[in-house]
Amino acid sequence: MKFKVxxxxxxxxxxxxxxxxxxxxxxxxxxxxTPEELKADIKNYDAIIVRSATKMKKDIIEAADNLKVISRAGVGVDNIDIPAATAKGIVVMNAPMGNTVSTAELAFALIISLARKIPFAYASMKDGKWERSKFNGIELKGKTLGVIGLGRIGTEVSKRAKAFEMNVLGFDPYLSEERAKDLGIELSDLNRIYKESDFITIHTPLTDQTRGMIGKNEFAMMKKTMRIVNAARGEIISEQALADALKEGVIAGAAVDVYAKEPPFEPRNPLLDAPNLITVPHLGASTEEAQFNVAMESAETVANFLVHGVIVNSMNMPSINKELFEEFKVYIKLAESLGSLISQVVEGQVEEVTVSYEGDISHKDVSLLTRAALKGLFQSFMGESVNYVNAVSMSQSQGISVVEKKDPDFSSEYTNLIRLSVRTTKETMELWGCVYSSNVAKIVKFNDYFFEMKPEGIFLFIYNEDKPGVVGKIGTVLGNNSVNIAGLMLGRDSKTKIALSMVHIDSEISDKVKKELEAIDAIKKLKVIKL
Structure with a gap:
């Protein structure tokens, strides 16, 4: 019987x-x-290869009784419900390499078009006008380009900017200073990029951390002569805030290839009526070469999976056989949670990651667990582009040192212990997690604080003065805002007199509630953690 694709x-x-x-x-x-047609037909197939038009939503996936793999012929998997696929036991793959150059070239073409006002001059000529003085542009040489996100595409854009003799400021928490120096990029925080750049180009995936990361406040920090390009994901920039900034002359221009809703016509996107804006219909991967590359990559990965059982470019499954995966499942989830938690609280550029294993688990091949920890660490910023397969190579490409250690004789009260240590340019953080004999995983130590927590849900990560009344004040603020506390884990440091409170809550909190909590005098630092 043949596999149907x-x-x-x-x-x-x-x-x-x-x-x-x-x-x-x-x-x-x-x-x-149509969604209805696909839902009725999907049960007949073992695999499906889609581009962006087909939406693999939860109801369609739940109807896919025989589906084994979903392959996205491209990078973004926004159109695939990965949690639903994972719950159904369906592998989700993408083709991350195929459109890198095409997208980078488009982004740089938009930078040039903004600098020289090419589309506006073209439209004027088509109207029978000769308005040379109206379209006086600027040179790129000597200008500063701020690149937000220095993965494959952001790096390629930076190379082209250096060829045009631009100065490049880059933001990427997972690119080492040494690697940035090799690329001719000066690492910077976001505020400096907003304040000093003549051009900004965005190349991050869409995650909870990057959604709406540039809005009214960020535009207010920019030069009036600044021009911005978005060829990543539409939701990363507040579209209304960008339209307002262009209309009010807060910035000089923008070029957009992506939109929060595509096509952006119903309802009408406010950017379409903004001045000094270049709009194109999501052309990042629209080259003959990119289409060829993603087709080849998707076809090869699907064939290898179905025929040989090989998993590559997976977004939700490790590259191992089924038996070992079942044995390691609880450890994989724990390792990924350790990485995810640290990524949401650590500050500075990551330089070194050390994953140590103690007890019985150290006698096994733990390379998959190390990959899971790296995936959790990087995913909050890199999003869907990082997976179990590419986590190590992505670390290496970013100049991050990864150390894996085993110590079966490590002396502690915990068995099967995973210790994740992350060193950045600003600090070192260490997190411990263990799996008990009942196959229950818990996080048991953060830096010098001992506590026990199950790594699932939404938490308030709070450093506060260790004195009476603080927990009560936290509870009062949450209660007054109808936020239920599901659990409370406390760690204490007798030397510093600073406590760590991990407050497990049933729902997300608004910015208003977060500010109320931060206004409590005894609270020194507060982060919202999602695991």
């Missing part, structure tokens, strides 16, 4: 040909289907 949204012929080479695979090509 459904291909929607049109894939390049070369990708289809790869699939057809396998006698074990039957390829079915269809035009983009």
């Amino acid at each position: 459904l291909v929607t949204d049109k894939l390049e012929k070369e990708g289809i040909d790869i699939l057809k080479k396998y006698k074990e695979i039957e390829v079915i090509e269809k035009d983009t289907m």
Whole structure:
């Protein structure tokens, strides 16, 4: 019996040909289907390859009784419900390499177009006007480009900027200073990029941390001559705030390839009526080369998975066989949670990551667990681009040292202990997690603070003065705002007299509630953690 592979949204012929080479695979090509059509038909397939038009939502995935793998022919997987696929036991893959150069070239083309006002001059000429003085531009040489996100695409944009003799400021918490220096990039915090850049280009994925990261307050920090490019994800910039900044002359111009809702016409996106704005219809991957590359990459990964059981470019599953995965499942989740927690509280550029294993677990191949810890550490900023497969290589490309240690004779009261230590340019943080004999995982130590917490849910991470009444004040603020406390874990340091409070809450808190908590005198630091 053959594996049935459904291909929607049109894939390049070369990708289809790869699939057809396998006698074990039957390829079915269809035009983009309506959600209702796909939901009714999806149970007949073992695999599906989609682009951005097909939306693999939860109800469709739940109807996919035989589906084993979803492959996105491209990088972004916003159109795939990964938690639903994971719950259903479906592997989700993407093609992260195929459109890197195409997207970088488009971003830089938009930078040039903004500098020389090319689209506006073109439109004027088409109207029969000769307005040379109206379109006086600027040179790129000597200007400062702020690059937010220095992964594959951001790095390629930076290379092109250096060729134009631009100064490059970069923000990426996971790029080492040494690697940045090799690329000719000066690492910076976001505020400096906002204040000093002549151009800003965004190349981060869409995550909880990057959604709406540039809004009215950030635009107010920028030069009036600053121009911004977004070829990443529409929701990263507040579209209304950008439209207002352009209309009010807060910044000089913008170029946008992506939108919060695509197409951006119903309702009408406010950017479409903003002045000094270049808009293009999500063309980042729209080159012959990129289409060819992602088709080949997607077809090869799907064929290898179905025929040989090999998992690569997975967004939700490790590259191991099923038996070992079942044994390691609780450890994988714990390691990823350790990385995720540290990523949400640590400050500075990450330089070194050390993952240590003690007890029985240290006798096993723990490389997958190290990858899981790195995935959790990087994912809050890098988002879907980091997975179990590429976590180590991504660390290396960013100049981050990764150390894996085993100590079966480590002396502690915990068995099967994982210790994650992250050293940055500003601090070192260490987090311990263990798996008890009942196969229950808990985080048991943060730096010098001992406590026990199950790594699931929403937490308030609070450093506060260790004195009476603080916990009560926290509870009062949350209670007054109808936020229920699900649990409270406390750690104390007799030397510093600073306590660590981990408050498990049932729902997210608003900015208003966060500010009320921060206004409590005894609270020194507060972070909202999602695990």
